[in-house]
Amino acid sequence: MIRKETHTETPPHSKRISVRAALRRLAWVIVFVCVVSLAITGFYGMPRQVEMHGYARMTHVTAGGVFAVAMAAWTLLTAHRHRFSGVNWRWLKSVCEPDDVTRPDTAKKCCYWVMLVSAVPLILSVTMNMFSWFTMEQQICVVRVHVWSAVVVSSSVMLYVLSAVWSRCSGQFERSNK
Amino acid sequence: MVLGLTNSLTFAQQPGDLDDGNRSVYVHRIGLYVADSNGVRGTKITPEARTQGPFSITQSCNRCHDVNVVAQGTHFNGMTGQVEPGQNAEPWIYADPSLGVQIPLSYRARPHTLHPDQVGLNDQAFVRQFAHHLPGGGPLEINCLICHSQDARVDPGGAGGYGDRLRRGQLTWAATASSGVATVSGGWGDTPPWAHYSAAGFDDHNDLFLDLTKHIADQRCEYCHSTAWINVQDSREFRHDGDVHQIAGLRCVDCHQATLDHKMTSGALSEHLDANSLGKDLLTCRGCHLGNPHADQPTAGRLGAPVPQHKGIPPLHFEKLACVTCHSGPWPEHSVGQVKTSRSHQLGTTFARKEHQALPHLYYPVYAKGENQRIVPCKMIWPAYWGVLSDGQVSPVPVAQVRKVASQIVKPRFLSEDGNWPALTDDHVIDMLRGLETLEDTAGVPVYVCGGLVHKRDDKDRLMAMKHPAAEPCLWPAGHAVRPAAQALGVRTCRDCHQEASAFFFGQVPVDSLLASDQGRVVPMIEFQQLDPVWARRFGRSFKYREWLKAVLLGAGGVLMVTLLCFGCRAVHCIIRALGKGD
Numbered sequence: 206m207i208r209k210e211t212h213t214e215t216p217p218h219s220k221r222i223s224v225r226a227a228l229r230r231l232a233w234v235i236v237f238v239c240v241v242s243l244a245i246t247g248f249y250g251m252p253r254q255v256e257m258h259g260y261a262r263m264t265h266v267t268a269g270g271v272f273a274v275a276m277a278a279w280t281l282l283t284a285h286r287h288r289f290s291g292v293n294w295r296w297l298k299s300v301c302e303p304d305d306v307t308r309p310d311t312a313k314k315c316c317y318w319v320m321l322v323s324a325v326p327l328i329l330s331v332t333m334n335m336f337s338w339f340t341m342e343q344q345i346c347v348v349r350v351h352v353w354s355a356v357v358v359s360s361s362v363m364l365y366v367l368s369a370v371w372s373r374c375s376g377q378f379e380r381s382n383k
Numbered sequence: 384m385v386l387g388l389t390n391s392l393t394f395a396q397q398p399g400d401l402d403d404g405n406r407s408v409y410v411h412r413i414g415l416y417v418a419d420s421n422g423v424r425g426t427k428i429t430p431e432a433r434t435q436g437p438f439s440i441t442q443s444c445n446r447c448h449d450v451n452v453v454a455q456g457t458h459f460n461g462m463t464g465q466v467e468p469g470q471n472a473e474p475w476i477y478a479d480p481s482l483g484v485q486i487p488l489s490y491r492a493r494p495h496t497l498h499p500d501q502v503g504l505n506d507q508a509f510v511r512q513f514a515h516h517l518p519g520g521g522p523l524e525i526n527c528l529i530c531h532s533q534d535a536r537v538d539p540g541g542a543g544g545y546g547d548r549l550r551r552g553q554l555t556w557a558a559t560a561s562s563g564v565a566t567v568s569g570g571w572g573d574t575p576p577w578a579h580y581s582a583a584g585f586d587d588h589n590d591l592f593l594d595l596t597k598h599i600a601d602q603r604c605e606y607c608h609s610t611a612w613i614n615v616q617d618s619r620e621f622r623h624d625g626d627v628h629q630i631a632g633l634r635c636v637d638c639h640q641a642t643l644d645h646k647m648t649s650g651a652l653s654e655h656l657d658a659n660s661l662g663k664d665l666l667t668c669r670g671c672h673l674g675n676p677h678a679d680q681p682t683a684g685r686l687g688a689p690v691p692q693h694k695g696i697p698p699l700h701f702e703k704l705a706c707v708t709c710h711s712g713p714w715p716e717h718s719v720g721q722v723k724t725s726r727s728h729q730l731g732t733t734f735a736r737k738e739h740q741a742l743p744h745l746y747y748p749v750y751a752k753g754e755n756q757r758i759v760p761c762k763m764i765w766p767a768y769w770g771v772l773s774d775g776q777v778s779p780v781p782v783a784q785v786r787k788v789a790s791q792i793v794k795p796r797f798l799s800e801d802g803n804w805p806a807l808t809d810d811h812v813i814d815m816l817r818g819l820e821t822l823e824d825t826a827g828v829p830v831y832v833c834g835g836l837v838h839k840r841d842d843k844d845r846l847m848a849m850k851h852p853a854a855e856p857c858l859w860p861a862g863h864a865v866r867p868a869a870q871a872l873g874v875r876t877c878r879d880c881h882q883e884a885s886a887f888f889f890g891q892v893p894v895d896s897l898l899a900s901d902q903g904r905v906v907p908m909i910e911f912q913q914l915d916p917v918w919a920r921r922f923g924r925s926f927k928y929r930e931w932l933k934a935v936l937l938g939a940g941g942v943l944m945v946t947l948l949c950f951g952c953r954a955v956h957c958i959i960r961a962l963g964k965g966d
Contacts, residue, residue, distance in 0.1 A: 256699055258699070259915070262922075263918070263921065263925060266925070266932070267925075270932050273939035273940070276939060276943065277938070277939040280942065280943055281942065281946065288953070288954075289954070289957075321946070321947060324943055325940060325944055325947065328936050329936075329940045332933060332936040332940060336933075337694045337695030338695065339694060341692070341696070341698055344695075344698055345698055348698070
């Protein structure tokens, strides 16, 4: 999931992982596990239109709090790495001439920022519903915002993982070609 | 359908049953008639005669109203034997401390009630037993005046009044005695009753002015439907405001309406959800306060009802709870309180059981899962009766037979002055069970049902208790008195209900029983809500950390927003710079 930092930040000969990298990996693992558990508990009853209740609800709320903290930490640790650079800009300009090395990286960054953008309404919608601010109808709207944000976050997390795998495979393919 | 058509045709034949739309009160100046021995209209009452018979409500009213249709109404049709159970409601309760019984009875096959026939009460005996609050039905002619008369002299519960005459078996005299238009004397011992009609009320045609209305006053309803709270910290009347709707000026009949058929609307949610309810859906909490969102015109706010905002209450609550769960009855306490009701304790009559511990013992509010799988506040009674266990089924022994056995065992000194359970020991109960065995028609093992358990003698002649559906408590929903929104559950915080030892989930319902072994036994309320107590405790405990959770979520959301803002600004800057380079 975290690509090996062989040719950018960490010297190739170094086997040690820095504290920051360890934290980054830990935060990502927590985010991923939380997203999976939140998606399972949240979406499980939806096809049957069964409201989440009981232990599923408790798990969802607990995982939600952990997700928010881990997401914030992961964002602080990784936002800089995921900023778009000139390479991504060039790829964007030459979409018709795909480049197998830069494309997965750009896709991963796109997923990252979509995830971040949709995580804000995801977290704040449910937080604001805990205050006595919204009427019943408004709360239902806010819950809808929460659900659709969750769909986007879950999708972008999955795509992020896929693009990370893709990126790693492309990198290996590139190295083997070299 | 045929019945409905017949009814509508019958309505059309009676001039008083057709509404002309005028909103004033029609003045009833009518003749009073006696019923002859065949039950048909006899002579007209005249005030001159000194000694006269009772007037017949049916024969006096059915000149303009189809009394037979009215007699099919909710308040009268129980004894017809062809009535649907309908919305669960308060049963009649046969309580006798000398027998150690409190038996919920109903003709309507409602859960955990017995049919009066099962305990040996035929219709006549039932009427005499519950005469104090029975407005008619079965062998008893319906009494329109009890509800519709505005005459302050109408006397349902006083000495010599309606209930008192019925207790003495004077079924045809009860309405006359309580009407206020006649004085009924005699009827005690061997003296037959007679009536004297005051000439003052009659006109030259011997018609009598009766002050009748269809806008029935609350006190008429409350005669039968009052609830008295006991065991509360402060029972002074001014501490208990009553129903917020009454205070706002509404009457009971504004919501609990009926047409000529007198099938009352209960206000239950099922009526709101029933597509065939022909407008009854408007007479529910939702009907007035929320309206029908699918209607062509706005319908919320009927009768001046405020439209609730329910700010901060998660919508899930509206699927799991009825409106009255948060808005009615006393605030839940850790030990569920006791109440007395008009019908169970003869309140409002000369014979009212004013002692706090008089049987039957009713508990309220017990929050239990009711209709539509919603949790509703209920009144509750633990049935206690003597029965026979046969093929796994418990059949009650008729009270007359129990009395025969009890007269040998339950001595007067065992009886409590306050009408509470008699001071019987397990040995007395075993003696009773042994005595029931000697009855001729006992086919099975005699048992005593009480405290949620069925008790029988074991091989060593000891009392053995076992669980059985027949011993389960009888609960019925109670929707009044409605509290104002400012006093609703959850108005302060979620922790009004959601905390580790919340009274809402873990309030202790005392197990009511005469047996010493049951004293002090309690059942947590959550058992009646069909919820997992471990989950409820954990969920309640989690609300301790709710404020922390809010802070964490707000903090995390803030971090994400600031990050997005920073990088968003940088991105915009880069884009602007890139676009500028092109120039």
